[in-house]
Amino acid sequence: MDICYYPGCTLKTKAKNLNLSTISSLANLDIEAKELSRWNCCGVVPSLASDDLLRLIAPVRNLARAKEEGYSQILTVCSMCYQTLAMANQIMQEDMEKRDIINNFMEEEGDYSGEVKVVHLLGFLRDEVGWDRLKIAVKIPLVGLKVAPYYGCTLIRPRQVGIEPLESLTLFRDFITAIGGIPVDFPSSTECCSSYQVVSNPEISDEVSSGILKSAEEWGADILISSCPLCEYNLGLRKREKKELPTLYFTQILALSLGLDEGSINLELNSDSAINFFKEKFKDVLC
Amino acid sequence: MSNPNTQNKDEKTASTSSNLIPVFIMGKRYDVPESLTIMKAMEYAGYKYIRGCGCRGGICGACATVYRKPGDYHIRVGLACQTVVEPDMYLTQIPFFPANRAAYDIKPIDKDPEEVFKKYPELFRCLACNACSKVCPMDIQVMDYISAIKQGEFEKATELSFDCIQCGLCASRCMAEMAQYHIAQMVRRITGSKIKPRAKHLNDVVSKIEKGKYDNIFKELKALDVNTLKKLYTEREMEPAATPEDWSPQKKDYL
Numbered sequence: 392m393d394i395c396y397y398p399g400c401t402l403k404t405k406a407k408n409l410n411l412s413t414i415s416s417l418a419n420l421d422i423e424a425k426e427l428s429r430w431n432c433c434g435v436v437p438s439l440a441s442d443d444l445l446r447l448i449a450p451v452r453n454l455a456r457a458k459e460e461g462y463s464q465i466l467t468v469c470s471m472c473y474q475t476l477a478m479a480n481q482i483m484q485e486d487m488e489k490r491d492i493i494n495n496f497m498e499e500e501g502d503y504s505g506e507v508k509v510v511h512l513l514g515f516l517r518d519e520v521g522w523d524r525l526k527i528a529v530k531i532p533l534v535g536l537k538v539a540p541y542y543g544c545t546l547i548r549p550r551q552v553g554i555e556p557l558e559s560l561t562l563f564r565d566f567i568t569a570i571g572g573i574p575v576d577f578p579s580s581t582e583c584c585s586s587y588q589v590v591s592n593p594e595i596s597d598e599v600s601s602g603i604l605k606s607a608e609e610w611g612a613d614i615l616i617s618s619c620p621l622c623e624y625n626l627g628l629r630k631r632e633k634k635e636l637p638t639l640y641f642t643q644i645l646a647l648s649l650g651l652d653e654g655s656i657n658l659e660l661n662s663d664s665a666i667n668f669f670k671e672k673f674k675d676v677l678c
Numbered sequence: 679m680s681n682p683n684t685q686n687k688d689e690k691t692a693s694t695s696s697n698l699i700p701v702f703i704m705g706k707r708y709d710v711p712e713s714l715t716i717m718k719a720m721e722y723a724g725y726k727y728i729r730g731c732g733c734r735g736g737i738c739g740a741c742a743t744v745y746r747k748p749g750d751y752h753i754r755v756g757l758a759c760q761t762v763v764e765p766d767m768y769l770t771q772i773p774f775f776p777a778n779r780a781a782y783d784i785k786p787i788d789k790d791p792e793e794v795f796k797k798y799p800e801l802f803r804c805l806a807c808n809a810c811s812k813v814c815p816m817d818i819q820v821m822d823y824i825s826a827i828k829q830g831e832f833e834k835a836t837e838l839s840f841d842c843i844q845c846g847l848c849a850s851r852c853m854a855e856m857a858q859y860h861i862a863q864m865v866r867r868i869t870g871s872k873i874k875p876r877a878k879h880l881n882d883v884v885s886k887i888e889k890g891k892y893d894n895i896f897k898e899l900k901a902l903d904v905n906t907l908k909k910l911y912t913e914r915e916m917e918p919a920a921t922p923e924d925w926s927p928q929k930k931d932y933l
Contacts, residue, residue: 398829400828400829403829403830403831404791404792404828404829404830429819429822430825431804431806431821431824431825432802432804432806432825432828434805434806445805445807446805448805448807448808449804449805449806452806452808497808499808499811499812
């Protein structure tokens, strides 16, 4: 099968490891991620002001173009793109007044009223691939690897667009189990990574992100996985010099478990602790 | 200005050869022959171009013009030298729009998108309103190439922006206050010098020139008198209008 894929700007520049591991893993599962032919920035971050139509134009334009190209769903893996697109989609489905204003303004695109479903890769793996099929596809099960799933904020908030309810999180756990690892629940799994605070308050940001990594480590994790370039920056890349818990994108361990090689995950773009950990763990696969 | 008699004669010629239609140049009504371009119409109305008129061939981007029609809220655009007047168009030319251009030395810059982001951080103020694309007289998808730049897709941005004539109308409409066309130019320079392969045949030709391949023929030409030169020029072998793929000139000494 093929699916309309929305990478997002960061996956094309700073987070190529998230992009490539996603595309290669899907290809390995016989799914072609067809990049939307014309797309712009998702509009990140979604505006929380009720009167902020300007910020809706970017995400809705992407969705309208996906509709124009004949797609009924759009797949994204970046947590922030997911949240921004999904929130805009919800407004276009439910708020007739805003929908009309936006459609009237964007007359060069076709009318849009939320017809395209915004899908995150984790939900896609469960619903379209299925955990059983994924289990069969796994060539190098991550036996014994204790993996802490880090949701952060944007995958599950706000509730109306979250990929699953905050109080019964199963997606990451089932994903980790399917590829042969051991999911490690830890209390900071849904805390904020400190987000853009890293720009204005880097010390506070470091304190917050180190706390999250420490929490995962204390609960027994070998590694922490996420699906957000900003979380990976705060928890992983900024810790490049320090020996903290290794962090990876969930698609990178997916690719490795599917037997894909180092060239499919751009491990060199991760932190040193992640690189060292995986060179040791996957020494037969990685060169 | 010119001799009143001449002017009368001009007007007479114009009014007999085509119908006059009203256009509004900066709010003032002028009746001009319907077949004129905006540029010719402005000259007909008495304007004299000192700036805002370059090639008169639709290439240089100096005569960008915005106009509106009654009963239609859309802003319309065209190049004054290419666009034929329409009845009741309200127009003004925008020969120049202030736009900052980053200073850089292209040599040490590599193809890393960050190089462009650093020079033009305003890229990330884009809200995808698309006003730039709508106002482009060359029908370039400006917002799409800005998006491509943000995605680090420099070759795509180069293709999308290639027809740009740098008129600046995109910059005039940008609510993020970008000068899109300067950013695109930097990206095209990077694409041309750091991404696209170098043309090997060009190096060959240059080295042959340096080795003196054309020295003799130039010496001979310089020594000729004007009439002989003229004769050579008019009798030169021309490439036919519809050139077959295997066409080559009969004299191949300097190919």
